[in-house]
Amino acid sequence: MKPPGSISLRQPRCGRRLPAAAACRLTLLPLLGRLVSLLLLLHGSSCPRARAAAAAADLHWNETAGGTGGVLADEENTFQQNKSSNSKNNTYSNAIQKEITLPSRLIYYINRDPETPYHVLDTRARHQQKHDKAVHLAQASFQIEAFGSKFILDLTLNNDLLSSNYVEIHYEDGKPKFSKGGEHCYYHGNIRGIKDSKVALSTCNGLQLLTNYYPLIVSLNMGGTETLQTESSSEWPYLSELQWLRRKRRKRAVSRGVFEEIKYLELMIVNDHKMFKKHRSSNAYTNNFAKSVVNLVDAIYKEQLNTRVVLVAVETWTDRDHIHIHPDPLKMLHDFSKYRQHYIKQHADAVHLLSNVTFHYKRSSLSYFGGVCSVTRGVGVNEYGLPLAMAQELAQSLAQNLGIQWEPAARKPKCDCTESWGGCIMEETGVYHSRKFSKCSIAEYKEFLLRGGGACLFNRPTKLFETTECGNGYVEAGEECDCGFRMECYADCCKKCSLSNGAHCSDGPCCNTSCLFFPRGYDCRYAVNECDIAEFCTGDSGQCPPNLHKQDGYACDSNQGRCYNGECKTRDNQCKYIWGSKSSGSDKFCYEKLNTEGTKKGNCGKDGDRWIQCSKHDVFCGFLLCTNLTRVPRVGQVQGEIIPNSFYHQGRIVDCSGAHVLLDDDTDLGYVEDGAPCGPQMMCLDKKCLPIQSLNISSCPIGSNGKVCSGHGICSNEATCICNFSWAGTDCSIDDPIRDTGSKKDEGPKGPSATNLIIGSIAGAILVAAIVLGGTGWGFK
Structure with missing residues (x-):
């Protein structure tokens, strides 16, 4: 329904209609509850009298007894028009208390x-x-x-x-x-x-x-x-x-x-x-x-x-x-x-x-x-x-x-x-x-x-103004950290927009409570599905790298699906999304039999009033056929009615049902979605089954061994290689093993190892000898 300014208003929920000063507003709302949504359109004059006159002429501060909010409009015509759009508003307006206020x-x-x-x-x-x-x-x-x-x-x-x-x-x-x-x-x-x-x-x-x-x-x-x-x-x-x-x-x-x-x-x-x-x-x-x-x-x-x-x-x-x-x-x-x-x-x-x-x-x-x-x-x-x-x-x-x-x-x-x-x-x-x-x-x-x-949504934009302002939550020129007002910094890591002595960072998923970076390779954002890419700390920043997913065309769901826009597309998944977890994609027999008919039971779209027959090559990209359809879909609304179909095939009954499920934007979920697989190295696009190579997807760097990302990484949606743990380089061809990934989340600086103690002792002895000899050279005894 349309909101105020364009929709009907709720009725005050009182047992019976009362005047504005009566029990509805006295019993339901505490005194402080009178502060509702204020829209104070006070014009820019600096003269108090001018402001008061403007307020008296233009301002209508409305409080509903039901507490639904105030409307203070210089758009009086709009407000009156919206009021008249719903006959119930006359009853509603009887419970309105008005007060002009000058802040x-x-x-x-x-x-x-x-x-x-x-x-x-x-x-x-x-x-x-x-x-x-x-x-x-x-x-x-x-x-x-x-x-x-x-x-x-x-x-x-x-x-x-x-x-x-x-x-x-x-x-x-x-x-x-x-x-x-x-x-x-x-x-x-x-x-x-x-x-x-x-x-x-x-x-x-x-x-x-x-x-x-x-x-x-x-x-x-x-x-x-x-x-x-x-x-x-x-x-x-x-x-x-x-x-x-x-x-x-x-x-x-x-x-x-x-x-x-x-x-x-x-x-x-x-x-x-x-x-x-x-x-x-x-x-x-x-x-x-x-x-x-x-x-x-x-x-x-x-x-x-x-x-x-x-x-x-x-x-x-x-x-x-x-x-x-x-x-x-x-x-x-x-x-x-x-x-x-x-x-x-x-x-x-x-x-x-x-x-x-x-x-x-x-x-x-x-x-x-x-x-x-x-x-x-x-x-x-x-x-x-x-x-x-x-x-x-x-x-x-x-x-x-x-x-x-x-x-x-x-x-x-x-x-x-x-x-x-x-x-x-x-x-x-x-x-x-x-x-x-x-x-x-x-x-x-x-x-x-x-x-x-x-x-x-995971890429944080930068701040508007170029001038530096400590306390706004953005690290700007001349600042090492800035906690802002969100309280995201760990205690004692950041003081007056400068990192405390010994601190490497102050906040972020790659910064621990001891103000130190997590080592490279720590998982800071997990992969939400097979087509997503987990992000890992780089070892030199407290923030997690930008959110990326696999390039379109990667196989997923045990080679039954294809990645497309970060999602694993299969007819099974689409049926579950629309009809619930008990639904699944129908047998291939259903698609091959019905979508070639060009009827409401199976087709590849509509041209005017005529259903379009699918070619044999495109049958898996046409009308979506599922099993175990529910009466009401989880998303959208059924246009017309559900079209049930079942056949006896290879000694069993196969369910080949479908429906046109429309969203408000007129998208019909009743057809196989783009990205769903339709054959080896093939995927659906606009009801056509096309080779993945024909989609003109930018390729990632190829290593000297002839493999994408040298076979040591994943090609991302930005056509960059995301290398496995022990590899680096634009094509993931450089062997770069991670030395230590055993730290705990909140552990502080590591204590000295045995080797470091021995080296430190030798270095300390040399340093003492150097001081003694140096002191003698300068005349000290």
Whole structure:
């Protein structure tokens, strides 16, 4: 369902309707619970009277009795339009309490210890040159008075929001214009004195605030009984369905799970021309709106999915729309995917379009399921809403890119969404500023990573500003370490951005608690499947190398499958993924018999209303035929009905059933996926069975023995050799045995060996003799 700004609102859950001042808000919410999501659009005048007048004219601070959140809109027409879209909202609005509030920034005066409220909210640093881009304070505090209480927000610039190569793009006379950097006024922080509270806020144009404090519009609370941990399958029945994905892994001295390791989703935002017009035809306002929305999404993903959303670029179509803006989001998604492939040159894990359009669709956004890291499928489209609503839309469409499904109401008890007011982000029912992902969503994200998806998420981008700032979490020029505020450094390893004496490192999976590097060859990121490549410490860094996987075409699953985009592709695996662990790929007889018929029971696609017959060469790349189909697939929705088929073959009954299973992005999972094997040294691509050599895959270096990587390594997706333990070189031809891999994870410096003691004793005796003789030479007795 569409979020506010574009969806219906939840009803207050009280036994009966009461006035706003009555029992519903008095009994359900504590007094401090009145601090809900604030969207304070205060304009930039420094005059208090001007601010007060603007507030009185423009600001509508709404608190719902049910605690679903506030809307403070200068987009009054948008808000009224959205209200009228749902007849239930009239009942809902009866339970709304309104209060206008004027926040203030807390500052210190000379010779005064306590903080003092100050009417100017601007966080731009003073004494800047006019031609310089605005630089905002690294830390700031604000005070908000609401419902008879005072709330103090302590904030720090979100230095993970923008990457070092962040650019802003606009168009003049049809030509793109690039500008480096941009204004950064986006903060994360907490409410002073409120344990586990979280706040995301921007200050470029007044204040735009999102807080997790009750009623927790965006839940960033990871404490108490809601702490997200890895559950066993016995504690959570849903996970037992995923056990078939897991492989037995060898024991390792040190490793971090793919979910526990911080991931970085590098995102590019594109604003269409109507978005530009919506924001007063101002490039700065349009870009700041996009950055504000991404800042809110980053706050959700950071705590819920251990994933940072990093903005690498914002493109605004200032001259015209560069694709056809259509109320059908599916058509627009396909067109935008083509636009990205042909015109966007910036590196990004996903590119999303923000459009001031109203979709003729049940949801406010659409993206390719599991498409992150793909140039063709790592895209999404999102319709305009107020910042909080748009943040929810973007959080949902990015989640689809990460392999997280929508959750129908029937799955809610199983998924254990405990948010009675806000609901969970991927619920299909109408939710209002959802605050967290459910257990099912988190399990699906883990499953996506375990299958080999999201390989691009493990490469950490660098920081935005070139100036050195100790305490921002990035090691910059003049720094040896920087723990930031994430408390990832081990105690006493790093002081004031310098390594302590004797320390080699301060943090990272290849740094032990004694501040020393783990030796080369220690496992720091395990291989999640046969097509992944385990990463090992290099012995000279505390960080794990970039995440890589095997090049497409490697054999896997006992030579029954082929690696493709980091996943082991087989018809068996695909059937299990769609229909559950008891399903498997049908007998070859089924494919050879049915897919050559060119009917709904077996085909290689459709041309208009006509089913396409598969050639005998392509039968294993056509309609997917499985055994033991369940009534409802695990992913997607069945279009039409399941097509059951069975035959008596070689003395037994063979199940040859199939179905067209569609995702929201119109992808049909009912056909054999790309990368699945279809013959010796052959794999499927777009329903055709092709030789692997014809895919034009870049080859890795070949050694003097004529073997790829000299037969001593694995060819990666970057066409580089990842050498086995005892080999080195670009082609893995240099014998380089590892001397010592026996250290424990947290062991400190090794003690002296016997040989070292003997050598040390001899060296000490020589040194004493040298001092005596030298002293005599200088006249000492």
